[in-house]
Amino acid sequence: MTPPYRVGDELPPLEIPVTRTLIVAGAIASRDYQDVHHDAASAREKGSPDIFMNILTTNGLVGRYITDHFGPTAVLRKVAIRLGAPNYPGDVLRLTGRITELRTADASSADASSDEVVDAVEAVVQVTGGNGIGRHVTGTVAVTLPEPSAKRTGA
Template sequence: MNVKLSEIAVGDQLPPLSVPLERSDLVRYAGASGDFNPIHWNQRFAEDVGLPDVIAHGMLTMAVAGRLVSEWTGDPGAIVRYGVRFTRPVVVPDDADGALVTLSGKVAKINDDGTVKISITASAADQSVLGGASATVRLPE
């Protein structure tokens, strides 16, 4: 999108983003990250440890939420700080739909140094999955 600092104000909403996740996405992420924990691919194991089903990797969920900001800025390198708390797992059923992670964000603060704080909301199955999610970005003038 290539947004500029002079074009934004506190309270501005980022364009919403919905990202589908299927079991095959979890397999690809496991291969890329090296995280082959069976809670991310084996339903029986996930249920045996008390989960409702296979869950997405927390870092995959975090990456999906970061995509909201990088698509808005048009430059992933504009993100200078990013953090989240994992509040609920994203359950990924083994069906045609999988899970849908729904993301929104807003300009929370324009800092004195010209950076911008973005508050991020992420949910799946109508429940918040990240808490305190925010990114600080540096935008062109």
Template sequence: MPPTRGYDDVAVGEVLPELSVPLTRTLIVATALASRDYQDVHHDPGLARERGSEDIFMNILTSNGLVDRYVTGWAGPAAVVEAIRIRLGAPNYPGDTMVLTGTVTGKTDTGRRVEISVRGTNRLGAHVTGTVTVRLPEEAR
């Protein structure tokens, strides 16, 4: 298991490593069902097209979970996610790849909080943008 980053070891402007997420039909359908989102646009291609979409597309709960995974993968298992604030843009369709990127944009000594700006893009542009606030231990663990 990777160590948890220490608050003092993180600098504003630090760039997180990219994470590429292949967007399979199975991922989109399974995660929608796992999050109890039974909207047909997340599992029925025909009905999704009837509603104006090119195919089924990922739901916001999955996007939120992938942003969480991205940041905690960088921060480590002892990091505590305090807030995720995201906005959706272009849909995530099967067959695409979403590439998550991030940058440390702020640090607050009170509570050892770190703010990370995140962005997930696919062939259509930005799928998800926002910020994540994590609380880190004083030293790496």
């Protein structure tokens, strides 16, 4: 059964060390080959003190923060973020979140061969992330939390 959540609940913070490896691996994984994400000299030539994290890596870390908290059955429905201060190597990204809305939603079972319908709760979470420079990311995440005990069959 899904644990009881309330509007206003704070998620525990998650601190992520920002390493060169994380920045470069995130850029490669998201096929973002812009030199400012892997080449320090090129980043400096373009006015940055060092390489910096791309938005897709930040987006993935925000998603990880939510699914780490709500568990493996949580399904991200929408992730909308805005970047602020860059994430440079050697800093720490600290993510925090607060539930701003809870609503009931119907979701089809993950098993496509089944006619089972699952009652689910959707949570909307306001997420912020800061580093040593300031606010790196702000955003809103909608996540569906299936309730196994509320399963029913039907079309």
